[in-house]
Amino acid sequence: MIKFTNVDKIYSDGNKSLDNINLGIKQGEFVFLVGHSGAGKSTLLKLLTREEKISSGRVSVLGEEITKIKTSKIHSYRRKLGVVFQDFKLLQDKTVYENVELAMRVVGTSPKEIKPRVMEVLDKVGILDKHGRYPSELSGGECQRVGIARAIVNKPSIIIADECTGNLDIDNSISILNLLKDINEEGVTVIMATHDIEILKLFSQRVVEIKDGKIMKDTKRDSYEVSV
Structure with missing residues (x-):
């Protein structure tokens, strides 16, 4: 469903945010993307939403190579995604x-x-x-x-959550994670970026750890020792 192949992301200032990322996520998976602030988590998610473009490599989503989507078609592509933000981004009025x-x-x-x-x-x-x-x-x-x-x-087929519990206490964080699990159990793929190690101790989903733009670990939580 989602596949990153030899993906690099280098910004105009020369900063290499992602370095040779190879990652596959199947339909219906729930994946925690973990790492310190600046590790590359948000950049990876922005590649999925096409807010950013890769420097090299390939990214395919739902059978489509999104790196080749025309600008005029990006809006249509994004309809397949649901995005949850740390700061909610609700219209106050x-x-x-x-x-x-x-x-x-x-x-x-x-x-x-x-x-x-x-x-x-x-x-x-x-x-x-x-x-x-x-x-x-x-x-x-x-x-x-x-x-x-x-x-x-x-x-949507995919939910992307970028630090969506970052502004919440532990009880609310657990409640939100349980809600995302319920949605995932209906067949929706969920990718959640977090640096909250306490959350990882309570849930048994797959964990992908990013450090300095590289994937350091990719395994199930039951055999995972957090090193971030």
């Missing part, structure tokens, strides 16, 4: 419902399909009763649930 609804409107979903789907995903993430609230009226954990609802409302 819109309600919970409106924040999630907007994700469907921008892709041209029929108006009659929007309301039932939005209410369905708000119920799934446990904040249906908050649909009329504004982000400023929510806790951090609730804001992240809105972010997840927005990410899944268009039924």
